[in-house]
Structure formats: structure tokens, C-alpha cells
Amino acid sequence: MPKQKATWKETNIAGMVFEPGCAAEYNTGTWRTERPVQDMAKCTHCLLCWVYCPDSAIIVKDGKWAGFDYYHCKGCGICADVCPVKVEAHEHTGKAGKVIQMVMEED
Amino acid sequence: MVVSTRMALDGAHAAAQAMRQINPDVMAAYPITPQTAIVQTFSQYVANGEVDTEFIPVESEHAAMSACVGAASAGGRVMTATAANGLALMWEVLYIAASSRLPIVMPVVNRALSAPLNIHCDHSDSMGARDAGWLQLYSETAQEVYDNIIQAVRIAEHPDLLLPVMVMQDGFITGHGVEGMEVAEDAVVKDFIGAYEPKYSLLDIDHPITFGAWDMYDYYFEHKRQQIDAMSKAMAVIADVGKEFGKTFGRSYGIFDQYAMDDAELAIIVLSSAAGTVRTTVRKLRNEGLKVGLLKLRVFRPFPAQELVAALNGVKAVAVMDRSASFGAMDSVGPVFLEVCAALFAAGATTKVVNYIYGLGGRDVFPDHIEQVASDLREIADTGKVKSLVNYLGLRE
Numbered sequence: 001m002p003k004q005k006a007t008w009k010e011t012n013i014a015g016m017v018f019e020p021g022c023a024a025e026y027n028t029g030t031w032r033t034e035r036p037v038q039d040m041a042k043c044t045h046c047l048l049c050w051v052y053c054p055d056s057a058i059i060v061k062d063g064k065w066a067g068f069d070y071y072h073c074k075g076c077g078i079c080a081d082v083c084p085v086k087v088e089a090h091e092h093t094g095k096a097g098k099v100i101q102m103v104m105e106e107d
Numbered sequence: 108m109v110v111s112t113r114m115a116l117d118g119a120h121a122a123a124q125a126m127r128q129i130n131p132d133v134m135a136a137y138p139i140t141p142q143t144a145i146v147q148t149f150s151q152y153v154a155n156g157e158v159d160t161e162f163i164p165v166e167s168e169h170a171a172m173s174a175c176v177g178a179a180s181a182g183g184r185v186m187t188a189t190a191a192n193g194l195a196l197m198w199e200v201l202y203i204a205a206s207s208r209l210p211i212v213m214p215v216v217n218r219a220l221s222a223p224l225n226i227h228c229d230h231s232d233s234m235g236a237r238d239a240g241w242l243q244l245y246s247e248t249a250q251e252v253y254d255n256i257i258q259a260v261r262i263a264e265h266p267d268l269l270l271p272v273m274v275m276q277d278g279f280i281t282g283h284g285v286e287g288m289e290v291a292e293d294a295v296v297k298d299f300i301g302a303y304e305p306k307y308s309l310l311d312i313d314h315p316i317t318f319g320a321w322d323m324y325d326y327y328f329e330h331k332r333q334q335i336d337a338m339s340k341a342m343a344v345i346a347d348v349g350k351e352f353g354k355t356f357g358r359s360y361g362i363f364d365q366y367a368m369d370d371a372e373l374a375i376i377v378l379s380s381a382a383g384t385v386r387t388t389v390r391k392l393r394n395e396g397l398k399v400g401l402l403k404l405r406v407f408r409p410f411p412a413q414e415l416v417a418a419l420n421g422v423k424a425v426a427v428m429d430r431s432a433s434f435g436a437m438d439s440v441g442p443v444f445l446e447v448c449a450a451l452f453a454a455g456a457t458t459k460v461v462n463y464i465y466g467l468g469g470r471d472v473f474p475d476h477i478e479q480v481a482s483d484l485r486e487i488a489d490t491g492k493v494k495s496l497v498n499y500l501g502l503r504e
Contacts, residue, residue: 011329
């Protein structure tokens with residue numbers, strides 16, 4: 001069962017939000033039409049994608065790229081645009097281009 | 108009974124007196140035209156140290172209401188004042204104040220909107236703002252201005268409402284007309300309004316709150332429904348505060364004021380200062396045997412539909428006087444007329460109703476005009492026919 005949304009009698013007055021930082025609960029990943037994919041073996045972990053991502057959706061562990069946060073990633077493509085590392089055949093797409101490439105969400 | 112001083116004040120100074128006694132935390136206002144003597148007088152109280160208020164002189168009325176929204180979100184008791192085009196410039200932020208549920212109180216001196224350029228009385232400014240989500244109280248005299256502003260604080264801050272309130276007075280007629288009136292002791296007013304303890308405040312750092320968050324199609328509708336609900340509770344709050352005010356100050360207030368309505372067959376509905384002219388004329392016509400009465404609306408938002416229908420029960424013909432026109436509405440009648448018609452129709456009443464637009468841009472309305480209205484009403488009651496739905500008093504044809 002999906003969580004029921006509050007009725008007008010239940011919802012916070014004037015749309016006020018009483019919990020700090022609760023934007024993290026908002027699944028903006030559903031806005032995506034295209035999704036970034038990574039060629040892990042060729043990634044240099046320069047983390048330019050982490051610097052530029054406007055939604056803090058690049059997961060980094062121990063100073064290394066560790067994944068995309070697809071719950072929040074809106075698929076804007078900035079990470080793919082700023083990625084400086086070139087590949088001849090991408091692990092997922094098979095295409096020449098960069099380590100981060102965009103694919104259609106349904107693919 | 109409360110100790111009070113009889114003073115000679117015009118409506119603007121009466122408003123400033125009330126504001127001095129309310130001693131709001133923040134007053135943000137645009138200090139020059141189209142501003143009135145309210146802000147000028149109040150800023151003098153600030154300069155003299157007679158109030159603790161933080162006065163923010165802003166660059167426009169849009170900024171004035173925006174500063175009020177900010178200060179009220181931060182938990183302050185907040186006021187401003189405006190008139191005419193100043194109110195029009197606040198438009199966008201009026202809605203934000205109301206839908207953010209901020210209990211701001213704002214005296215409005217009713218003046219005509221440009222163009223052509225005119226600074227005199229009519230109600231086109233506040234009537235244009237009638238759907239912004241503010242409560243609207245209209246005042247006939249300087250005394251009512253003072254009394255309504257004090258009550259407005261209690262009404263706005265009522266936990267069931269948390270809605271902003273406009274308190275209207277007629278530009279120049281009331282705003283600049285000096286009258287004798289009672290000003291209560293400061294302590295009595297302070298006691299009546301009580302300390303303001305905001306339910307939600309940006310400065311309450313132990314309970315962090317986001318105001319004005321993104322509100323999409325999945326919740327915006329619910330928040331509008333909440334506003335409608337608060338508006339539906341406002342009439343009871345206004346009536347309660349009016350009674351309680353009477354107990355303390357000796358002047359009780361209801362939703363509207365009735366004069367000679369008990370056995371009236373004909374009724375005239377009017378707002379604000381013109382009620383005085385109508386009352387005088389009704390008294391004269393009553394002496395001549397005409398069963399005519401006056402119903403002076405005090406509360407226009409929320410509109411007292413049920414109360415009005417009950418009060419008009421048994422009346423054969425009703426004239427509604429409007430000091431503004433709703434351009435392009437049915438025959439471009441006035442907004443009060445539209446509301447009265449809707450209320451009567453929805454209740455299944457068959458009372459005949461006729462509209463009189465008067466006083467635009469400060470045009471005087473005289474007892475002769477009211478006698479003409481009463482004479483028309485008698486003819487409508489006798490024939491059952493309304494010859495002309497909308498009529499203009501004092502217009503050169």
C-alpha cells in the first residue's frame with residue numbers, strides 16, 4: 001500500500017514544514033527521463049561530477065566515486081557533461097564518449 | 108466601565124491612536140503618497156519613543172507588505188497602513204500574507220484607484236482585494252475605526268483563524284473629518300489584546316520551520332481548503348470579539364448594524380460613512396410613515412450571507428448601495444450588490460433587489476439621493492418590478 005497523503009484536515013497549516021532537512025525524503029528521481037551511467041573501470045575518481053551535481057546525487061566513499069543516488073538524481077546530465085575522462089567503448093552503452101553517459105530512463 | 112478620554116480626532120489619527128496602544132512589534136510602511144496621516148502620525152510616536160515598534164520605511168507598498176510577511180513569519184505582531192493605489196501595489200503580497208496565515212492588521216483608507224488621477228473616497232481599492240483572503244471590516248466613524256482596529260488584532264490572532272484583517276474607513280470623509288470620540292486608557296487596550304504568542308515562528312530555533320515551501324498539485328488544494336475553513340470560522344470569532352469588546356469598552360459590535368429594521372418593508376444596505384446620511388434620511392422618512400430601514404454592513408469578508416438573509420426576511424424591496432463598480436459583471440453592478448443577490452437567491456428568497464452606485468472618486472451623496480432611493484423602493488414594492496437593475500446617484504446623465 002502506498003502511503004496515504006494527508007487530507008486538508010490533517011496537513012500542516014499553510015504548507016509549513018516542521019522537520020528540518022526533510023527534502024531528502026522527496027523522491028525527485030521520478031522526474032528523470034534520462035539516467036547517467038558510469039564506466040567504473042575507467043573512472044579516475046576526479047570527482048568533478050560530485051563538485052557539479054546540483055542535487056548532491058553522487059555518492060562518494062573513502063574519497064572515491066561509489067554510485068549515483070537515483071532516488072534524488074533528476075537526470076539533468078551535468079555530470080556527463082563535466083566528466084573529463086574519455087572512453088572508446090562504454091561498459092554500458094558500448095559507445096565512444098565519456099566515462100559518464102546518459103541513457104534513456106526506460107532502457 | 109473603562110476609563111476613557113474624549114478626544115477630537117479624525118479617522119486617520121484615530122487609527123494611529125489605536126496602533127500606538129497596540130504597540131506592534133513591527134510596522135512596515137511606505138511613507139509618502141498614496142499614504143495617509145496614519146503612518147505619518149504613527150512614525151511620530153516611534154520617533155518620540157512612545158512605542159517599542161521597529162518602523163521599517165520601505166521603497167514601495169509591495170515592499171511594505173513583503174516586510175510585514177517576513178516580520179509576521181518571524182513571530183512579530185505586525186501592522187501597516189495603506190490606501191488606494193498603495194493597496195493595489197500590494198496585490199501579490201496580500202495573497203501571500205493570507206495564505207501564509209499571518210495575522211497582520213492593516214488600516215485601509217478607502218480611496219479611488221487611478222486613472223484618471225483621484226485621491227478621494229470610493230471603495231474600489233479594498234473591493235478589488237475582496238478575494239485575497241483577508242477579513243474586511245468597514246467603519247462608519249472615527250470611533251468605529253479605533254474600535255475595529257483594536258478588535259482586529261484579537262480576530263486576526265485567534266487560533267482558529269490566523270488570517271490578516273483590513274479595517275476600512277472612508278478617505279477624507281472619515282479619514283480627515285474630525286469627530287468627538289472616546290480613547291480608552293492604554294492599559295485597557297493592552298489588556299484586551301493581550302500578549303502575542305505566535306504559534307509558528309521562524310525565530311523559534313528549537314522548532315525549525317519552513318515557511319512558503321514549494322506546494323504542488325498534491326497539496327496546494329488542501330491548503331486552499333484550509334483557508335476556506337478558517338474563513339468559515341471567522342464570523343463567529345468576529346461576533347464573539349465584538350461582544351467582549353462591548354463588555355470592556357461599552358460599545359458592542361455585531362456583524363452588521365440595523366436601524367429601523369424591525370418592521371421595515373424597504374431596506375437600504377450600505378457600508379461605511381454613507382450609513383450616516385442614510386440613517387438621517389431613514390429617520391425623516393419614518394416620521395413621514397414610510398417603513399424603511401437601514402442595514403449597515405460592518406463585515407464584508409467573510410460575507411454574512413445567512414445573517415443577512417435572516418435580517419431581510421419580510422422585507423419587500425432592498426436597495427444595495429455600492430461605492431465601486433465591478434466592471435463587466437452583470438450590468439457592471441457593484442460587488443456588495445452581487446453578494447446580496449447571491450445570498451438571497453441561494454436561500455430561495457424572492458425579495459426584489461436594486462443597485463445604486465454612488466460616490467465614485469469622492470462624489471458627494473446627499474439625503475435627497477437617499478430619498479430618491481426610498482421612493483424607488485416603494486415603487487418596486489408596490490409594482491413588484493425593478494425598472495433598472497443598476498442606477499447611479501449624483502451622476503450627470
